[in-house]
Amino acid sequence: MSDGVTAMHAIARTDVEDFLFAEAELLDEWRLPEWLELFTDDAIYYVPATDLAVDASPDNNLFYVADDRFRLSERVKRLMKRTAHAEFPHSRTRHLVSNVRIRKHIGDDIEVSSAFITYRTKDGVTDTYFGSNRYRLVPGNGTFRIKEKRCLLDSEGLRAQGRVSIIL
């Protein structure tokens, strides 16, 4: 049996779930600088427009969010400021993660899908974001790091949410 197969069997879905639940908790507690640490140095975070193919590239399609690692760190920096008006005072959020599956192995990395429902409430208005997340995770040191996170919204556009000022 090759090492690759051994590694494949070493990762249980529950390990991935634990990781994704911990990620959701960091987001809901607004511990965004810690959340950012979950990402690799070459990570990407995407929220495509909802009329695109699931694997569309932001190089030739209009997305809502297409961050490289630098811009993601700037997004976090921005959201922690009082002058990020859309999120000041901070909204309250609840990220629910479900239907977690390990889709495939790419070298040492794994591709994971999950379903999400995220509530955001502020000023007496509650919005719901729902869809699926596609992750590429890099296993190591008994945990994972995120190399890619692609949030595929199921809604038609962002009506009535109006914005993705939080992290999905």
Add this chain to the structure above:
Amino acid sequence: MNAFQRMNTALMIDEGKKIFKVSRRAFVDPDILEAERAQIFDKCWLYLGHSSELAKPGDFVTRSVGGRNILFARDGKGNLKAMLNTCPHRGAQVCREKHGSAKSFQCFYHGWVFGLDGTLRSQPGESSYAADFKERSTSNMQQVARFESYRDLNFICFDKGVESLSDYLGPVKEYLDVICDQAEMGMTIVGGTQEYSMRANWKLLTENSIDGYHALTTHATYLDYLKSASGALAQVAFEGSARDLGKGHAVLEYKAPWGRPVAQWIPSWGEEGKHELTRLYDGLVKRFGKERADRIATFNRNLFIFPNLVINDIMAVTVRTYYPAAPDFMNISAWALAPKEETEWARKYRLFNFLEFLGPGGFATPDDVEALEQCQRGFRNSAEAQWNDISKGMGKENPSYDDELQMRAFWSNWNEHIFRVPA
């Protein structure tokens, strides 16, 4: 009779004292929205879509425009058609997909089939209909009353007697030329639509889209970002002017320090970017001479076309249109416009730039959404706190891009439409 019908204006203007105020009831009164539907959205030219969205015969999109469901299609001969998306038989929406490519359109309710131009081709039980039924124009899907284009931007109007699009646009055309001339092969809509909403009156977005005054405070974090991203700024200061283009249209034209894909280089685009932008700029000089090339390449334009179309040629080019669903709610659709012949490098950087600032996931637009929604909340006090002030820059010979002339142009024309008297 409500209070607004008794009024003959929503504006308080005194040129001598430099007073220009807008009644906040214009943002909250359902009677005003009703008047806007009848006297603005049913009467003015409205943006439908870009020709590039329908690249080949059979391509179609369905879209809500001015409260109607429109089927925008390219027929077998390559002609663009704007049809009311409703079956002439019993009214069902004929096309239920948002976009696609078709050979014909079939209403699923009773099975009537229409050609790409809306002509009735067949219906089950034809022998039970009058012999000339298919020859009657009333058997076809109905075309929108007026449909005209300028530089691949397609507009419709529900008022048969409206002036031509060309006359309606007037001096706007020259600005559309400047924007579209950055492409040699024409402009195209890039894949992907940003569809969002705001819990705010639609006119707040008109004001916001041509507001050069709010950037420093509303978009403080965007400007912080540009400063911290190394090499994201050109050595260019904010500077420029505003122009009233008549009929409620207006434009800001100004220099700004962000990178422009055609063609203002910033250090973070590196040598490859410098090479590409020099090539683009040289091409512009060759085609238009240095003066016009400089205007195309280095000036930004926030162009507003009355009543609800914004074409902003800034760090990327966006086309944005929006409609009220209620006095305190609007739906917005936005697209990215780019030169057809653009290289992969330029397209990538254009879109990267776009998302930095624009759209509901950008570093700026979410704060605009917040500002507009907070205005709408503030208007709950409009019985007592009644007026908005847009007097900045009144009386100046050359109003600056961060004055409020362009808003006064919009409101004066809006007021004429609603109250049928000049402001």
